[in-house]
Every structure is written in structure tokens, then in C-alpha cells.
Amino acid sequence: MIELLKPTIYPIIIMGGMGAIFALGLGIAARVFYVYIDPRIGQVEELLGGANCGGCGYAGCSDCAEAIVAGKAPVNACILAPPENIKKIAEIIGVTVEVEEEKKVARIMCRGTPEKAKRRFQYMGIEDCRAAALVAGGDKDCEYGCLGYGTCVKSCPFGAMSMGRDGLPKVDEEKCVGCGTCVRVCPRGVPHLLPVSQKVYVPCNSHDAGKIVKEICEVGCQGCGICRKNCPEKAIIIDKFLSIVDPKKCIGPDASCGGKCMDKCPTGAIQRIIS
Amino acid sequence: MEQQVWTFSDYLLLIVSAVFINNILLIRFLGNCPFLGVSRKMDTAVGMTFGVIFVLTCSGPLTWLTETYLLKPFKIVYLETLAFILVIAVFVQLTEIVVKKVSPGLYRALGIFLPLITTNCAILGTCFYNMRFKFGFLPSLIFSFASACGFGLALILFAGIRERFEYARIPEPITGTGIGLVTAGLIGLSFFAFAGLVK
Numbered sequence: 001m002i003e004l005l006k007p008t009i010y011p012i013i014i015m016g017g018m019g020a021i022f023a024l025g026l027g028i029a030a031r032v033f034y035v036y037i038d039p040r041i042g043q044v045e046e047l048l049g050g051a052n053c054g055g056c057g058y059a060g061c062s063d064c065a066e067a068i069v070a071g072k073a074p075v076n077a078c079i080l081a082p083p084e085n086i087k088k089i090a091e092i093i094g095v096t097v098e099v100e101e102e103k104k105v106a107r108i109m110c111r112g113t114p115e116k117a118k119r120r121f122q123y124m125g126i127e128d129c130r131a132a133a134l135v136a137g138g139d140k141d142c143e144y145g146c147l148g149y150g151t152c153v154k155s156c157p158f159g160a161m162s163m164g165r166d167g168l169p170k171v172d173e174e175k176c177v178g179c180g181t182c183v184r185v186c187p188r189g190v191p192h193l194l195p196v197s198q199k200v201y202v203p204c205n206s207h208d209a210g211k212i213v214k215e216i217c218e219v220g221c222q223g224c225g226i227c228r229k230n231c232p233e234k235a236i237i238i239d240k241f242l243s244i245v246d247p248k249k250c251i252g253p254d255a256s257c258g259g260k261c262m263d264k265c266p267t268g269a270i271q272r273i274i275s
Numbered sequence: 276m277e278q279q280v281w282t283f284s285d286y287l288l289l290i291v292s293a294v295f296i297n298n299i300l301l302i303r304f305l306g307n308c309p310f311l312g313v314s315r316k317m318d319t320a321v322g323m324t325f326g327v328i329f330v331l332t333c334s335g336p337l338t339w340l341t342e343t344y345l346l347k348p349f350k351i352v353y354l355e356t357l358a359f360i361l362v363i364a365v366f367v368q369l370t371e372i373v374v375k376k377v378s379p380g381l382y383r384a385l386g387i388f389l390p391l392i393t394t395n396c397a398i399l400g401t402c403f404y405n406m407r408f409k410f411g412f413l414p415s416l417i418f419s420f421a422s423a424c425g426f427g428l429a430l431i432l433f434a435g436i437r438e439r440f441e442y443a444r445i446p447e448p449i450t451g452t453g454i455g456l457v458t459a460g461l462i463g464l465s466f467f468a469f470a471g472l473v474k
Contacts (some may be wrong), residue, residue, distance in 0.1 A: 010349045020367040033376035126442035
């Protein structure tokens with residue numbers, strides 16, 4: 001009788017026994033090697049953007065959450081998290097936060113399409129701006145302008161950028177969250193983060209002297225200062241041959257000034273942002 | 276069970292065979308999920324490689340012991356699959372718990388790969404090969420280690436090539452996994468050149 005039952009009972013005993021012993025072993029190990037993890041880290045991580053974009057300066061959202069709980073990063077470090085989430089995080093950590101900055105979006109500070117800006121040579125290497133910038137400083141005559149190989153487009157974690165037909169990247173204002181990944185990967189710093197409400201800007205990145213700009217690019221800012229002279233609000237400053245609009249002072253293109261800066265610019269380098 | 280005495284050259288042949296000629300990834304086509312999944316970046320590929328080498332080198336002999344001293348005496352070898360999965364899963368879990376406590380740095384590097392390895396068929400497949408080839412304890416240990424090294428070799432080679440895809444002009448319809456599979460096939464073909472090196 002027992003001989004007959006053996007093939008049935010042995011598997012049950014052996015497998016069951018193995019399972020029980022392993023379970024016991026794991027249970028004991030889990031106790032012995034218990035590691036305390038701050039439960040707040042998980043809570044904070046859930047409130048963050050969850051895109052691992054790196055806009056906060058940490059490797060990922062879980063790293064950022066750890067830094068916030070440890071007090072190494074501010075509670076509003078995440079640019080993706082909506083204000084109500086920031087408030088919740090502040091509650092979890094036990095601090096108060098009042099900062100509520102306006103959303104920023106990336107703007108491409110260059111209008112030098114292949115037709116308008118000259119190129120020194122034909123670049124045939126791998127299709128990446130960082131690589132192109134290493135070859136004799138890039139194939140564009142302008143040392144500040146967009147090279148147009150789309151490194152920013154490829155690196156955008158939100159798919160907010162696309163390469164336009166004119167050979168310059170375009171930013172989808174709706175999708176852009178202002179994480180600044182494009183700013184970090186661009187070898188020339190062409191994308192800039194500007195407040196979403198800013199309606200007048202100078203889409204040029206060149207600090208070259210006016211004469212040089214005139215030679216190599218049809219649409220570059222020469223730093224002549226005509227826009228500054230014509231601005232009643234003194235919202236424009238010239239920094240090394242490049243005109244920069246101060247978004248805090250600029251009252252917009254449709255205000256009482258009538259957008260004189262744009263009308264008077266000889267190269268059309270100062271522009272209204274159309275979204 | 277051990278028909279012949281294993282000499283040093285036998286072990287050497289076993290290692291060469293497992294790493295190059297019968298490469299677990301490219302010739303036997305086991306473990307293709309992590310092969311495509313974690314090969315986008317060199318860092319993750321290297322992490323996965325060390326995870327697999329560690330887990331396989333340990334679980335190969337462990338499953339050998341299970342089969343030889345538990346399943347065979349009680350004549351329940353047909354439960355091999357179940358028992359092996361149990362042993363591997365428990366071993367991986369245990370490792371994870373211990374590493375988390377003992378070395379948080381190592382846990383950060385390997386941590387996410389450990390649960391992935393539990394379900395890696397390269398591990399289970401190698402454990403089965405150990406039994407099919409009727410290896411003794413030491414050969415099974417060596418074979419497991421060499422198989423894992425072969426896995427790592429293929430994975431790191433592949434990751435090195437795949438990293439370059441970032442900057443290459445790939446035809447639109449086969450970007451991503453498509454070009455990955457094409458490349459995997461080509462590397463597999465190149466590994467066929469080793470066939471016939473050892474019987």
C-alpha cells in the first residue's frame with residue numbers, strides 16, 4: 001500500500017518541504033537584513049512629475065524624492081509637478097512653501113536657416129550637433145547659431161520638439177514643460193527658457209560684432225541698439241552685441257508702444273512670439 | 276554519473292565552447308528579453324552582465340545539488356522545472372535582501388536587474404543543460420560561469436553597437452527594436468564562424 005502511494009506522496013513532501021524551508025529562510029533573512037526606508041520618499045515620489053527628465057538636476061524622480069526628503073533639494077525642485085502637488089510635498093516634509101514661478105518654455109534663439117546663414121564647409125559626419133560642433137567648431141559660419149542636426153529634438157523627453165522644414169527645431173508650447181534638457185544638450189546653448197507670457201524676444205544667440213553678423217547671417221542681431229532706443233519701457237539691454245528683452249519690463253507688442261522695436265529693427269531680429 | 280575524469284584541457288574546452296561556440300544568447304537564443312531590453316546603454320548592459328554572472332554561477336551548482344540529492348533519489352525528476360524555478364527565485368530574492376543591507380551601493384547598481392534575472396530563461400536554460408549533459412558538480416559550476424560570461428560578452432558587444440545607433444541615420448521604419456533585431460541576427464551569424472572550433 002505504501003509502495004503504491006510513494007509516487008504521490010514524495011513529490012508533495014519534497015516540493016512542499018522545499019517551499020516551506022525556503023519561505024522560512026526568506027522570512028528570517030528579511031528580518032535579519034531589514035533596511036529602514038523612509039516612507040515619505042515613496043509618497044513624495046508619487047507627487048513628482050514621474051518623467052525622469054532630469055530637470056531638477058538629479059538622475060531621476062526617485063533620486064529627487066530622496067534628496068527632497070533628506071532636505072538636500074527644495075520641495076519645489078520638480079518643475080513638472082503642479083503647484084498643488086508641491087504644496088502636498090511641503091506638507092509631507094513639514095515646511096511651508098510659497099514660491100510659484102511662472103511656467104517657462106524653451107525658445108530657439110536662432111533664425112539662421114541654411115539659406116540665411118552661411119556655412120563654411122559641408123559636414124558629412126554623424127548626425128548630432130555635439131559631434132558636428134567638434135569638427136573645426138561646427139560647419140556654420142556663426143559660432144553661436146543652431147547647427148540644425150536635431151540633438152535637442154532627439155533628447156526632448158516630452159516629444160515637444162520637432163525639426164522644421166527650414167532646418168531649425170520647433171518647440172510645441174503645449175507639450176514643453178521647461179525641463180531644460182534641450183538647453184543642456186545643445187553644444188551652443190541655442191534654446192533658452194523664457195517665461196510663457198513673454199511675447200517679444202530676440203531669436204538670435206550671436207555675440208559677434210555687428211559687422212561680422214552682417215557678413216555671415218541675414219537675420220542675426222547686430223547689436224545696433226535701435227530697438228533699445230525705441231523702447232519706452234527700457235526693457236531692452238544690449239549684452240555684447242546682442243539685444244535681450246527683459247520679460248519683466250516688456251509690456252508686449254500690442255501695448256501702447258505699438259511694437260516699435262520690431263518695426264525699426266534693420267534685420268528683423270526682434271520678433272513677436274506667435275504660438 | 277561521471278563517466279570520465281575531467282582534465283584541465285577538458286575544462287578549457289568547456290569554457291571556450293560555452294563562451295564562443297555555443298553562446299547562450301547568439302547560438303542557443305536563450306535570454307533574448309534582456310538582450311534587447313537592457314542593451315540600449317553600456318551602463319545597464321554591464322550591470323546586467325555582472326548580475327547574470329553572479330546569479331548563474333551560484334544557481335547552476337545549487338540546482339545541480341537539488342536534482343542530484345533531492346529529485347533523483349526520490350524519483351521525481353519530472354518536477355525539475357518547478358524545483359529549479361523555485362530554487363533560482365529563492366536564491367535571487369535572498370541575494371537581493373542581503374545585498375540591500377550589506378552593500379547599498381552594489382544594490383543601486385545591480386538592484387533593478389536582480390528581479391529581472393529571476394525570469395531570465397538563460398539561467399534556467401543553463402541549469403537544464405547542466406543536467407542534460409550529465410555534468411558533475413565542478414563541470415556544472417564551470418559551465419554555468421562560462422555561459423554567463425558568454426551572455427555578458429554578447430550583451431556588451433551588442434550594447435556597444437547599439438549605442439552608436441543614436442548617431443546613425445537609420446531608415447525610419449526599422450528604428451528601435453527593428454534595427455536591434457537585425458543587428459542581433461548579424462552578430463549571431465558572425466558567431467557561427469566559431470562553429471567547428473571544438474567538437
